[in-house]
Amino acid sequence: MLEVKNLKAHIDTADGVVKAVDGVSFTIKPGETVGIVGESGSGKSVLAHSIMQLNPKPPTFYPEGEILFEGKNLLQLKEKELQNIRGNEIAMVYQDPMSSLNPVFKIGDQLMEAILTHQHMPKSKAKMRAIELLTDVGIPDPEKRLNAYPHQFSGGMRQRVLIAIALACNPKILIADEPTTALDVTIQAQILELMKSIQDKYGTAIVLISHDLGVIAQMAEKVLVMYSGRIVEKGSVEDIFYHTSMPYTWSLLRSLPQIDAESRHRLFNIEGQPPNLIHPPNGCNFHPRCPFATEQCKMVDPELTKRSANHYAACLLSEVEFKEGKKRIENAEKEGGLKHV
Amino acid sequence: MSESLLEIRDLKMHFPMKQGVFQRTKNEVKAVNGVSFTVNKGETLGIVGESGCGKSTLARTIVGLLKPTSGDILFEGESILQYNAKEFHRLRRNIQMVYQDPFTSLNPRMRAGDIISAPLKAYNQTDNLKNRVLELMDLVGLKAEDYHKLPHQFSGGQRQRIGIARALALNPKLIILDEPVSALDVSVQAQVINLLEDLQEELGLTYLFIAHDLSVIRHISDKVGVMYLGKMMELSESESLYKNARHPYTNALLSAIPIPSSAREKKRERIVLTGELPSPSEPPSGCVFHTRCPFATEFCKGNVPAFDVDEDNSPGHYVSCFYPMDNKREEFARQ
Known part of the structure; x- marks a missing residue:
């Protein structure tokens, strides 16, 4: 349904060109959930905004690539044609429920605006639809709540309203950019359940962007791991979590504290900081922080290569080298850093 | 214990x-x-x-x-x-404290060395001040050349290290x-x-x-x-x-x-x-x-x-x- 081909989104700044998204390809099929995971600055939000064509141009420009939605290249559509897709066929839920609603308009007006922009219907009918949407996202007493202002809602409730607005026109794709990051865990659980039930009901495809590997494991079927503007590994949830084939994903998983760990051991240290995207390192972007890096990694930029049916990873190491490297690190940890209670 | x-x-x-x-x-x-x-x-x-x-x-x-x-x-x-x-x-x-937000808990106009030495000055422990600060910076994994840098020149993790060094200064x-x-x-x-x-x-x-x-x-x-x-x-x-x-x-x-x-x-x-x-x-x-x-x-x-x-x-x-x-x-x- 949606196909992103070798997309590059670069941003012109006073210090040079930031390669925020640098050659990303993936597809989304109807009704599936794709998780995009990465640290801050890895380009996940720029990628999401590129699909919606919401990055300000300039300074953002797209030197290469295509975003095909039902055969149309979104990068070449006119603003007016984009308006028909944005919010109507592809909708977005933002991270911060505190600042993405307009504080001076009532919830009902904001919901009806979304409905009336894309659908021709009398206001009374739009109001009925708004009530229906609020019921769908689990807001009690929806008729009364239409007249409430955003400040009268809690964070979790506002996120529900944002989801309702996104669903207003039955979009085919829902892009959720860190939808639960600002929420408490118990509220996060509620919102994730809600997104799942909405997907079951309407068959919406969801692109879920998050830095939280736990949220991704719970929600997604397909996972893209991003690092410094590129996809470094993609595959099914099982591939990513159990057949991890590249050092970044592996180190990231090991650096997480485990809630159900049997013993307490030292967290894995990924040395250093994510790279500067104006002057990315030569060769593999991850090599300065990679515990497995070889001389070759400093020169050659790895491409995504096939590991199994739908599993791709960008790493020069062969399967055997990676396995031996893991063993080496695990042994070193056992001798040195392991700390049991 | x-x-x-x-x-x-x-x-x-x-x-x-x-x-x-x-x-x-x-x-x-x-x-x-x-x-x-x-x-x-x-x-x-x-x-x-x-x-x-x-x-x-x-x-x-x-x-x-x-x-x-x-x-x-x-x-x-x-x-x-x-x-x-x-x-x-x-x-x-x-009793010292380390705060949540490494972006707002450091004075943007003070250099890393001054931030870490502030508690020492407050308690008049100014003998060998610079050495003590460098020792603290080394302890939390900051480099000596970071001494004269301003908070905005550090990443979030490094800023939190400065906050930890400041908390450790008075033992x-x-x-x-x-x-x-x-x-x-x-x-x-x-x-x-x-x-x-x-x-x-x-x-x-x-x-x-x-x-x-x-x-x-x-x-x-x-x-x-x-x-x-x-x-x-x-x-x-x-x-x-x-x-x-x-x-x-x-x-x-x-x-x-x-x-x-x-x-x-x-x-x-x-x-x-x-x-x-x-x-x-x-x-x-x-x-x-x-x-x-x-x-x-x-x-x-x-x-x-x-x-x-x-x-x-x-x-x-x-x-x-x-x-x-x-x-x-x-x-x-x-x-």
């Missing part, structure tokens, strides 16, 4: 809500409403809870930034609330860490947590570690306290709390956390809480958790549960609930 360093007794911190021309007190926000616990020397007590549960207010009360409404705080057996300004000044060098006995890693990325978070563990081992520090992330708390803490709406719901050794949580709220919190492993994620049973946190200015009657508790009865609405321990079955495991979930887990799963 089991010598008590900090003891909190029935601490209450209520903020008056003033209204009208005469600023009369209309109501109170009961941010911390009767909390008691002890932190022993050399151990880490983790305090966990959702936003608005009063964990940060608790930290600010202990370091003396707020004056509690009632209750007592004992440091090395002495009540610190009776201290005069001079005595308090002497005490404060032993404190207790460090209160208020969400020290929640603003950091996963890979950087691991670096800071490892650093904190190394420092504790090297310097024999005691930590009061406040966070909302249960996995981080489990990783770093010896003992864990769970707060809800200004009250302590459950307090115990970390192992016992995570393997055998007795309070329904703790169970709900634990089951709400997504685990980064799809197989284990699918196996788990969930308690999804309905509703939201009630306002701390009008806490529910009886047990404060009864409005969201899936197991609440009429009795819970009218009576406040004591913070109690079952010494026979689970010693040292305090819980504030009429129906702790010891044997009922399977029973409820069946229902």
Whole structure:
């Protein structure tokens, strides 16, 4: 349904060109959930905004690539044609429920605006639809709540309203950019359940962007791991979590504290900081922080290569080298850093 | 090792809500409403809870930034609330704090070296000042050439290191860490947590570690306290709390956390809480958790549960609930 081909989104700044998204390809099929995971600055939000064509141009420009939605290249559509897709066929839920609603308009007006922009219907009918949407996202007493202002809602409730607005026109794709990051865990659980039930009901495809590997494991079927503007590994949830084939994903998983760990051991240290995207390192972007890096990694930029049916990873190491490297690190940890209670 | 360093007794911190021309007190926000616990020397007590549960207010009360409404705080057996300004000044060098946001807790116009030396100057320890600062910077993994840099030249993780060096400057006995890693990325978070563990081992520090992330708390803490709406719901050794949580709220919190492993994620049973946190200015009657508790009865609405321990079955495991979930887990799963 949606196909992103070798997309590059670069941003012109006073210090040079930031390669925020640098050659990303993936597809989304109807009704599936794709998780995009990465640290801050890895380009996940720029990628999401590129699909919606919401990055300000300039300074953002797209030197290469295509975003095909039902055969149309979104990068070449006119603003007016984009308006028909944005919010109507592809909708977005933002991270911060505190600042993405307009504080001076009532919830009902904001919901009806979304409905009336894309659908021709009398206001009374739009109001009925708004009530229906609020019921769908689990807001009690929806008729009364239409007249409430955003400040009268809690964070979790506002996120529900944002989801309702996104669903207003039955979009085919829902892009959720860190939808639960600002929420408490118990509220996060509620919102994730809600997104799942909405997907079951309407068959919406969801692109879920998050830095939280736990949220991704719970929600997604397909996972893209991003690092410094590129996809470094993609595959099914099982591939990513159990057949991890590249050092970044592996180190990231090991650096997480485990809630159900049997013993307490030292967290894995990924040395250093994510790279500067104006002057990315030569060769593999991850090599300065990679515990497995070889001389070759400093020169050659790895491409995504096939590991199994739908599993791709960008790493020069062969399967055997990676396995031996893991063993080496695990042994070193056992001798040195392991700390049991 | 089991010598008590900090003891909190029935601490209450209520903020008056003033209204009208005469600023009369209309109501109170009961941010911390009767909390008691002890932190022993050399151990880490983790305090966990959702936003608005009063964990940060608790930290600010202990370091003396707020004056509690009632209750007592004992440091090395002495009540610190009776201290005069001079005595308090002497005490404060032993209790230091690391703040949540590395972007706003450092003065943007001060250089890293000056930030770290500020507490030393406040206590007139200016002999060999620069050497001491460089030593501290080395301890937390900063380079000597960072001495003259300004905060904006550092990344989030490095800024948190500056904050930790500043807290260590006076060789404190207790460090209160208020969400020290929640603003950091996963890979950087691991670096800071490892650093904190190394420092504790090297310097024999005691930590009061406040966070909302249960996995981080489990990783770093010896003992864990769970707060809800200004009250302590459950307090115990970390192992016992995570393997055998007795309070329904703790169970709900634990089951709400997504685990980064799809197989284990699918196996788990969930308690999804309905509703939201009630306002701390009008806490529910009886047990404060009864409005969201899936197991609440009429009795819970009218009576406040004591913070109690079952010494026979689970010693040292305090819980504030009429129906702790010891044997009922399977029973409820069946229902």
